[in-house]
Each structure stands twice: as structure tokens, then as C-alpha cells.
Amino acid sequence: MADDTRDFAALFLNDTPLLDVRAPVEFAKGAFPTATNLPLLDDDQRHRIGIRYKEAGQEAAIELGNQLVSGALKRRRLDAWRQWREAHPDGYLYCFRGGLRSRTTQAWLGIEGLSVPLVVGGYKALRHFLLDTLDRRLASQPLWVLAGPTGSGKTRVIERLSRAVDLEGLAHHRGSAFGRRPGGQPTQIDFENALSIALLKQAAVDAGPVVMEDESKLIGRCCLPPRLQARLRQAPRVVIEEPLEERVRVTLEDYVRAPLREYAAYYGADQAFERLAADLQAAMDRIRRRLGGARHQQLRQALDEALAHQRRYGDGDAHQGWIRELLAGYYDPLYEYAMRTHRQGEILFRGTRDEVLAFLR
Incomplete structure (x- = not known):
């Protein structure tokens, strides 16, 4: 299994497949050419968990997330991720900051016997890298x-x-x-x-x-x-x-x-x-x-x-x-x-x- 990566340039130079587990509304605002959106949480679930996090903290938010994504829905998520992984054995996954959502996805896939490395820092780090690259290239x-x-x-x-x-x-x-x-x-x-x-x-x-x-x-x-x-x-x-x-x-x-x-x-x-x-x-x-x-x-x-x-x-x-x-x-x-x-x-x-x-x- 490949290690989690901070080599953002290699991801883009090699057109590496990316699994984006952010909510659809986040993906629609901005993503990357090789990314596929298979979210852990849909837009409504993300909204509800965000409210719970603000009101009761991280543990309560995680508990609600496990309630919302369970049973048959969790199985559908896992099946979609499995199909993506089988089609893209060289791919990486990310969420917004490379935190809870991507690590939850990685852990669930691990239980299924599938290993998918993470993009360290997630979408935010990739976007900042591209903005910095764009600025440098346009200058020189x-x-x-x-x-x-x-x-x-x-x-x-x-x-x-x-x-x-x-x-x-x-x-x-x-x-x-x-x-x-x-x-x-x-x-x-x-x-x-x-x-x-x-x-x-x-x-x-x-x-x-x-x-x-x-x-x-x-x-x-x-x-x-x-x-x-x-x-x-x-x-x-x-x-x-x-x-x-x-x-x-x-x-x-x-x-x-x-x-x-x-x-x-x-x-x-x-x-x-x-x-x-x-x-x-x-x-x-x-x-x-x-x-x-x-x-x-x-x-x-x-x-x-x-x-x-x-x-x-x-x-x-x-x-x-x-x-x-x-x-x-x-x-x-x-x-x-x-x-x-x-x-x-x-x-x-x-x-x-x-x-x-x-x-x-």
C-alpha cells in the first residue's frame, strides 16, 4: 500500500485518481479534474452534524454521524468506494482538511480489507498548492x-x-x-x-x-x-x-x-x-x-x-x-x-x- 502523501505536484503531474468524500455541495463549489465525488455524508447529513458539533462537541457529532450513516446506507457507501478502489488501485482519498471524514472512510475500508492512502491536508491543502503554483508560474x-x-x-x-x-x-x-x-x-x-x-x-x-x-x-x-x-x-x-x-x-x-x-x-x-x-x-x-x-x-x-x-x-x-x-x-x-x-x-x-x-x- 502507498503511504499517505504530501507530494501534491506528483498527484497532478501523474493525473492520479482522487476519491473526494466531501458532501456534494462542497464538490460542486470546486474540485480537481481527476476527482470522483463519493461522499461519506450527503448535504443534509453534513448540515445536521455541523449543528451538533457546534452545540455539543466532536464526540456528539461523531455519534450522530454513525447513526445517520449505518445499516443499508453504510453498505451502499462501502460498495461504491470498493468499486472505485478496484477501478483505481493507484488512487488517494481526501476530505476537506484530511481529517475525520477521510480517516473514517479509510478506517471503514480497512475493515473491508481495502487500503486507500490519504492526501495529507485534504482538499484545502491541494487547493492552496494549486493557488501558489498558479501565482509562481504566472510570475515566471x-x-x-x-x-x-x-x-x-x-x-x-x-x-x-x-x-x-x-x-x-x-x-x-x-x-x-x-x-x-x-x-x-x-x-x-x-x-x-x-x-x-x-x-x-x-x-x-x-x-x-x-x-x-x-x-x-x-x-x-x-x-x-x-x-x-x-x-x-x-x-x-x-x-x-x-x-x-x-x-x-x-x-x-x-x-x-x-x-x-x-x-x-x-x-x-x-x-x-x-x-x-x-x-x-x-x-x-x-x-x-x-x-x-x-x-x-x-x-x-x-x-x-x-x-x-x-x-x-x-x-x-x-x-x-x-x-x-x-x-x-x-x-x-x-x-x-x-x-x-x-x-x-x-x-x-x-x-x-x-x-x-x-x-x-
Whole structure:
């Protein structure tokens, strides 16, 4: 059996399976990519035991816990933990502070003949480690920023590089008003944890620059750490330059055709189109104020007509019109303004998407 561990870096570098025995409400607020939540106490039980602890102390709280998790319920808990352990013989378990809940779980499993080592300090220690790691890496990690107007295919380049961190992938969002994806986004804590782990893994490979896509403060609802925002403004840039028609083609694929396949996989083919259509319309309405009333009305009508055509004929090409207008009349001026006023880093290279990919490799 492995010993209890304080080697938090190894846990994350090796993608070690983790058994999280905190209550579901705690897990939902923040966890780690390889963690599975199989709680010792459900939310109501945790609440009741917390009240008992405050009123009568630890022994009374433990007694209540043993009453609440007993008999058939205890058996179900043990069976779930056993299945997890059999699937993950190299895993570790933790609770919030590595105290009573994790040690109770470990002891119960021991009676069953199963040994599962603990993460010393629990979730709290792991979270502090990742916050410290994130702060250190953002202070010292060399960065290059991949820039380019909307539709230039920045994410496609990021996905083909080994020395890169896909911020939009971590945020599960495509990074614009039209960027929502089925399944929603991670919590802010989960986003920060994943970002810290990604940087930790990059630092373990070598000390060279890591490429990140140029992003604003928010990717959907996920907020970039302030230090990362500053680094992205100041870091050297590599700029993709593609003609408008190529960017229309890429945007059509990335925001209409590929999402339709993603929606079909998530919601089922019978619901995919109508859900995507509603999300595209809602996205256009979210930027109504920035577009101005007349332009919004024109683009919304073009979007509605393209959706009606696609609904009838299954052909997405009709979306090219509103996409072209939105890129040229809305997103391009925003990009040019941001490059003039908010980006100070030197430009290392300019070129087409293929040329930029070759340069970065």
C-alpha cells in the first residue's frame, strides 16, 4: 500500500485518481479534474452534524454521524468506494482538511480489507498548492500570445502545439458572445485549478515559452487571474492574418457546423438544431446594445433567415452573410482597437495560420 502523501505536484503531474468524500455541495463549489465525488455524508447529513458539533462537541457529532450513516446506507457507501478502489488501485482519498471524514472512510475500508492512502491536508491543502503554483508560474513562465481577428483559427493552432495552454478549452467556452457550449462552464475554482495544473505540467517539460490565445478578462463567466491578464497584455505576440472570406469559412465551421454536431452528441439529434438556433439568437441579442438598434435588427433578421433555410434544407451556407457582416462591421473594429490600446508586446511574427503554426513549431 502507498503511504499517505504530501507530494501534491506528483498527484497532478501523474493525473492520479482522487476519491473526494466531501458532501456534494462542497464538490460542486470546486474540485480537481481527476476527482470522483463519493461522499461519506450527503448535504443534509453534513448540515445536521455541523449543528451538533457546534452545540455539543466532536464526540456528539461523531455519534450522530454513525447513526445517520449505518445499516443499508453504510453498505451502499462501502460498495461504491470498493468499486472505485478496484477501478483505481493507484488512487488517494481526501476530505476537506484530511481529517475525520477521510480517516473514517479509510478506517471503514480497512475493515473491508481495502487500503486507500490519504492526501495529507485534504482538499484545502491541494487547493492552496494549486493557488501558489498558479501565482509562481504566472510570475515566471515565459509566454507568447497568439493573436488575430475573430475567425482566424487561433484555437486550431493552439490545439496543434505541445507548448501551449488552451484557455478556451479549460473554460469550456469559445470566447465570444457566441461561444457558449452545451454542458455549461466550470466553476471559477475549477477553472483556476485546471489552469494551474496545465502550467505545472508545462513547467515539468521545459522552461521555454508557452503559447496562449489572446483573451479578454472573461472567457464566458470564467475570469482570467489578474496577473495573467497583465501578462497577456505585455507578452510578445504572434499574429495570424487571414483574408475575410477564410475567416467567414472558419467561423461558420466553428460556431454553426461543429456546434451542431456537439449539440447532437449532448442533447440528441432531434433537439440539436433548435437548441443551437435558440442559442445563436440569444447570443445576437446579448450584443444588441453594442451593435446598435438598426444593425442588430438587420443582423438578427439575417440570422433568422439563415436558420430558416438551414431548418428547411439542412444547408448552413446561408449563415455566411450575417457572419461576414458581423466580422467586418463589429468584431474587426473591436480587435483593431484592442491591439492599438491594450496590447504592448512586440510582434514576433505575422503570417497565415499555416505559416504561424510552422513558426511556433
